[in-house]
Amino acid sequence: MTSVSYPAAQRVMVLYTGGTIGMQASASGLAPASGFEARMREQLTGQPGLSVPDWCFREMAPLIDSANMTPEYWLRLRDAVVEAVDVQQCDSVLVLHGTDTLAYSAAAMSFQLLGLPAPVVFTGSMLPAGVPDSDAWENVCGALVALGQGLAPGVHLHFHGEMLSPTRCAKIRSFGRHPFAALNRTGGVAKAQALPAQLNYCQARQLTTVGVLPLVPGIAAAQLDGMIDSGIQALVLECFGSGTGPSDNPAFLASLQRAEKLGIVVVAVTQCHEGGVELDVYEAGSRLRGVGVLSGGGMTREAVFGKLHALLGAGLELAEVRRLVELDLCGELS
Incomplete structure (x- = not known):
């Protein structure tokens, strides 16, 4: 080579x-x-x-x-x-x-x-x-x-x-x-074949608000609701293992679904130092996917936080933001 x-x-x-x-x-x-x-x-x-x-x-x-x-x-x-x-x-x-x-x-x-x-x-x-x-x-x-x-x-x-x-x-x-x-993070996906013109460096950007919520045992829906109601446009959900959360807590899942309906982009990443998110491996992860949570794959907290600010700040349509979150733009998922 x-x-x-x-x-x-x-x-x-x-x-x-x-x-x-x-x-x-x-x-x-x-x-x-x-x-x-x-x-x-x-x-x-x-x-x-x-x-x-x-x-x-x-x-x-x-x-x-x-x-x-x-x-x-x-x-x-x-x-x-x-x-x-x-x-x-x-x-x-x-x-x-x-x-x-x-x-x-x-x-x-x-x-x-x-x-x-x-x-x-x-x-x-x-x-x-x-x-x-x-x-x-x-x-x-x-x-x-x-x-x-x-x-x-x-x-x-x-x-x-x-x-x-x-x-x-x-x-x-x-x-x-x-x-x-x-970090030895895994969970890569396809690279975006073409980027929207809005993401080019010479285009204007808007200030956005992104929250981060680490999951801990016994986390309550009220804590998630506090984040949702704080005016955020996106939320990084730091999950256990390969992307699991309190799937047997109906109130918590209902809050995540409410976030999706409000147009808040929720992305799951792993708290682990190595590996990544695969939401469909465990039922506890697939239930998160079922209420609109997106997979952050092997992205680090730093990468997904910056990525969400860039995508939302470019003024892209919500569906396009959700699509690009799970695609590799500059090596964050590869």
Whole structure:
């Protein structure tokens, strides 16, 4: 098999959102800080043997701890990426992001930027730049070097020398240099043969509301009703095993059916670290399918959450959203 090579990046836009990588001490602890561009230029200039593409820098506003990331911020980040590529003629983008929600944002951008003719790499660090044993510069330099060697268009997650698919990984550790890992999720389906024009990266997006509800033993319909009545447009239902839930609870099933009638898209994913959802294996799963729950297959929580925001935010008809949920758009189900 012949490996595919991609053009080396010539001009990279660095989008700095905040996060640990650029944090500095404050009276209340580490907090996002401006001035990272100057620190980055000083660091790279001090490594004359390092070969990286030319780059420019944009500081997003506000700078945030990634624990404060929101879907509204995603839309502004998406617009910044599109502007960098389509207006400022950058051929690649590097996003500096806090690690707590980095996998969520990278997965979300994978769907928000479908069709973008440029690679976008997310990275960050577990320790701030400049502190002893920090991983900040190795991740920044590693991402730039990878872009300089050529990457496929689409969104990537780079950390500690490893390139991961954002729609197939998650943050699994709160310490060390390897916080992210690819998850062994299964349950792939057919890839979408053609995407609606509304999903192309250059089309406008609307802000949407997606909820997440993990199932636990004894969960009551009232808890599900609270989510349904909160104004959500979609719900990620984190089920047991291969997609089972309280199938002998008529009130719970009735609430799920009510969600479908209200036009709320409910998608089941597994709570397990490995495997995926197969709703028709057990009766407890097939009953969920019977009241309108869709299968998330092997999608991670991060992937399905971002996918639902993208599909609903594109203004697609509800039937089309439901159809595309169960099809692979950018590797989330393959």
